[in-house]
Amino acid sequence: MPTSLPSTELRVDFLAKLEDESILHMEFQSFNDANMPWRMLRYYTAIAEKYKTYNIKQLVVYVGNKKLRMKTSLKIKNLVFRYEILDIRQIDCRVLLESPDPMDRLLACLCKVEDEVYLIEKLIKTMESMNEEERKDYLLKALTLTELRPNLRIRLTEEVKHMPIVVRPEDIKLPKRKLKKDILYRLGLEEGKQIGHEEGFIKALQDTVLTLIRGKIGRVPEGVEVKVKGIRNREYLNALIEKLINSGDVLELLREERLLS
Template sequence: MSSKDIALKDIFEEVPYRFSKLLSPKPIKELLPTNLPSTELRVDFLAKLQDESILHMEFQSFNDPTMPWRMLRYYTLIAEKYQTHNIKQLLVYVGNKKLRMKSKLKLKNLTFSYEVLDIRQIDCKLFLESSDPMDILLACLCKVEDEDYLIYRIIKTMEGMSEEERKEYFLKALTLTELRPNLRIRFTEEVRHMPIVVRPEDIKLPKKELKKDILYRLGLEEGKQIGLEEGLLRSAQEMVLTLIEGRLGYVPEGVSDKIRSVKDREFLRALAKRLVVAEDVLKVLKEELGI
């Protein structure tokens, strides 16, 4: 499981108030266990509403062509467990690439459908004034028009926390903003002087997956305690490569080595901004990198 998925599950276990209120058709009466009977399957969010119907939500960070089958499997298991067909299913897409997942299955003897929501359709202003710290984090994934104010609200929220709470909140924010590369670069630049130190054991991932994780790329090494400042350059390099791959679907030959040889963070930040809006990504790379 990726660090993004872990962070999402942690956040939604705490039921951000405004998000659940926004997406739920009725007030939530109680949270239900997320494990499903006779299987090892778990759903991301399950609740009973005031009208006794069931709300099931899944949060997906990439396009999965098997999603309709997964949602059907979840539906039948939920219906079996609670002996009801009054179930509302919602797939919330939080990824950075274009949403391409289908919302229905149409077979010879079965038609099945559920709702799909791209979280980028939601205005982040709906969450920014919430008193719930998790709502502020969710704003990172929504439609953002004022990045400066969003980052200000995240930092302001951390100021009132204990050292351990602040570190945990920071880890979640950093991981979630990996889904929004340009925002993440801005965020790491703004918080680089905050007294936050993370260690490899802070990242709840198997060792094999740790080296692929964003926090490891920030400069964490096993047995070594490193602050944020040392990892900013590597972070900027990786975010530019992520943007290139997101826009083109691949990283052209030689570009990876070229980007990792750049030692100027301001140049990388300016390049990232150009790549986000560029109509011709290859042209930008040729102009800026001489490739």
């Protein structure tokens, strides 16, 4: 077997020394990574070696949209290793919304949200006291965060379309492969108005419906995509988007709308 092993420069998301002289290590994770226990073990040994301590507290903060499925331990021969995981959706967003810090209110977008309208109102009110550039920067941060919460992103996008803020597609900091699928990009917030002709707008609404279905249940059932792409009525598509946002049973809704047999 080869005697050389892979070696990379490790960089953690957050590291701090606490008052009791222990070290707090945090990682922010947006998707379920089956390799997370091994990653955390590598971080642990690197931190312990550098700072000559074993008094290390490790926490993974899960901010993804899918159900948390990552393990919190690693058990192999001669080694038992554990760390903690916190699903940020366990935190009530109101705790952060009432904070005087505007950045705390942004983070509330990822927490447990029971009233999306109230959350968006708080974000918009936060922006009222900012100048134009500050508002734009704050809005872009909110849109970046809500990429992880598709339903909230749609509501936020609809609200900010009426605000005097110029947001161009190139302002959205996403990889090109993701940008063309992005809800904000498709709805066309450029120079404060929608872009594209009627055909493009219909397609954007169809894609939004499919994105919501996929975000809610993790897939688009067979035959549904063909039926959705056959819908040409803008009013109906907008109504369907609203129903999907508020629906607790997407499959039943699709059956009621005769999109799923």
